[in-house]
Amino acid sequence: MTDQSFLEIDNLTKRFPAPPGGEPLTVFENVSFDIAKGEFVCIIGHSGCGKSTILNVLAGLDSATSGAVTMDGGEVAGPSLDRGVVFQNYSLLPWLSALKNVTFGVRARHPQWSKAQVQEHAYKYLEMVGLSGGAEHRKPSQLSGGMRQRVSIARAFAIHPKLLLLDEPFGALDALTRGTIQDELIRIWSGSDQTVFMITHDVDEAILLADRILLMTNGPNAQVAENVIVDIPRPRSRTEIIHHEGYYKIRNHLVEFLAHRSRELAGQKADDGGRRTEPRTVRPALGGESEEEHPAAETKIVALKR
Ligand SMILES: Nc1ncnc2c1ncn2[C@@H]1O[C@H](COP(=O)(O)OP(=O)(O)OP(=O)(O)O)[C@@H](O)[C@H]1O
Numbered sequence: 293m294t295d296q297s298f299l300e301i302d303n304l305t306k307r308f309p310a311p312p313g314g315e316p317l318t319v320f321e322n323v324s325f326d327i328a329k330g331e332f333v334c335i336i337g338h339s340g341c342g343k344s345t346i347l348n349v350l351a352g353l354d355s356a357t358s359g360a361v362t363m364d365g366g367e368v369a370g371p372s373l374d375r376g377v378v379f380q381n382y383s384l385l386p387w388l389s390a391l392k393n394v395t396f397g398v399r400a401r402h403p404q405w406s407k408a409q410v411q412e413h414a415y416k417y418l419e420m421v422g423l424s425g426g427a428e429h430r431k432p433s434q435l436s437g438g439m440r441q442r443v444s445i446a447r448a449f450a451i452h453p454k455l456l457l458l459d460e461p462f463g464a465l466d467a468l469t470r471g472t473i474q475d476e477l478i479r480i481w482s483g484s485d486q487t488v489f490m491i492t493h494d495v496d497e498a499i500l501l502a503d504r505i506l507l508m509t510n511g512p513n514a515q516v517a518e519n520v521i522v523d524i525p526r527p528r529s530r531t532e533i534i535h536h537e538g539y540y541k542i543r544n545h546l547v548e549f550l551a552h553r554s555r556e557l558a559g560q561k562a563d564d565g566g567r568r569t570e571p572r573t574v575r576p577a578l579g580g581e582s583e584e585e586h587p588a589a590e591t592k593i594v595a596l597k598r
Contacts, residue, residue: 297326304359320514334498337508376453378461384432390443391428417446458490510558523577538577545576
C-alpha cells in the first residue's frame with residue numbers, strides 16, 4: 293500500500309462452486325488495484341465480467357473467495373455508513389416515502405441532529421436531484437423508475453460517505469436528467485474529499501467523469517487489464533470535452549478494448565505466482581500506448597479536480 297492509497301484491493305478472486313453436474317465458475321481472479329483518496333474511478337467491462345461483484349465486495353455486502361479489501365487501513369468486512377451505494381435497481385425501502393428513505397440514513401449518520409436539521413438536510417439533497425413539489429412524500433411504488441433512482445442517489449449523497457459506490461446509477465434516467473445529475477455528482481465530489489468508484493457501460497460518461505478508467509476483460513477468469521488515465525483537465529463540460537485533443541484518443545482506446553481486446557485477453561489465468569499484479573497504465577491522450585508504472589500518487593489526477 294502506498295502512502296496515498298485510501299482503498300486497496302488485493303488479489304481479489306471470486307469463485308462459485310459447481311452446480312450439480314456443472315463446473316465451478318471463477319468470475320474474476322487476482323484483481324489488484326489501489327484508489328487514492330479523492331479519486332474518481334470508473335470501471336468498464338462487458339456484462340458478466342464481475343463489476344457488480346467487485347463493487348459489492350468493496351461495499352462489504354458480498355465477500356470474495358480470496359483476497360482482501362482495505363479502506364483507510366482497515367479491512368472491509370461488512371457494510372458501513374462510510375460507504376454509500378447506489379444500485380441500478382434503486383433498492384429503496386418500499387414502505388417509506390422518498391423523504392423518509394433519505395432521512396433514514398441521515399438520522400443514522402447524525403444521531404445528534406434535531407428532526408428539523410435531518411429534514412432540512414434531506415430536502416437539500418432531494419431538491420438537488422430534482423425531486424420536490426410533493427413528489428418527496430410519495431412512496432417508491434408511486435414514483436417513476438427515474439424518480440426512484442434519483443431518491444436512491446439523494447440517499448447515498450446525503451450521508452456524505454467517504455466512498456461512493458455507484459453501480460450504473462444513471463442507466464435508467466432520461467438524457468436530460470442524466471446530464472443534470474452527472475453535473476451535480478461532479479459538483480459534490482469536487483467540493484469534498486470523497487472517493488468515487490463507479491460502474492458504467494457508457495464510455496462517454498466515463499471520460500466526462502473519471503480521473504481514470506479500469507478496463508476488465510471478459511469473464512470467466514476476468515482480469516482488470518488496464519488502468520486508463522483520463523488526461524483531460526477539469527472542470528470538464530459535456531459540450532466542450534469532445535473538442536479536447538485527447539478525447540477521441542481515449543474514446544477510441546476504450547472502444548477498441550471493448551470491441552476486441554476484452555475478448556482476446558479473456559480467460560487468461562493470472563500467471564503471477566500469487567504476487568500482487570496491478571493493471572498496466574495507459575495514457576492515450578498523451579500519445580497512444582504510453583505505458584508506465586502505476587504509483588497511486590502519480591495517477592491521482594485530483595490536482596485537476598478543482
Ligand atoms: N450466486 C451465483 N452463482 C453462480 N454465479 C453467479 C452468482 N451470482 C453471480 N454469478 C455470476 O457472476 C458473474 C458476474 O456477475 P456480476 O453481476 O458481478 O457481473 P457484471 O459485470 O456486473 O454484469 P452486468 O454488467 O451485466 O451488471 C456472472 O457471470 C454471474 O452469472
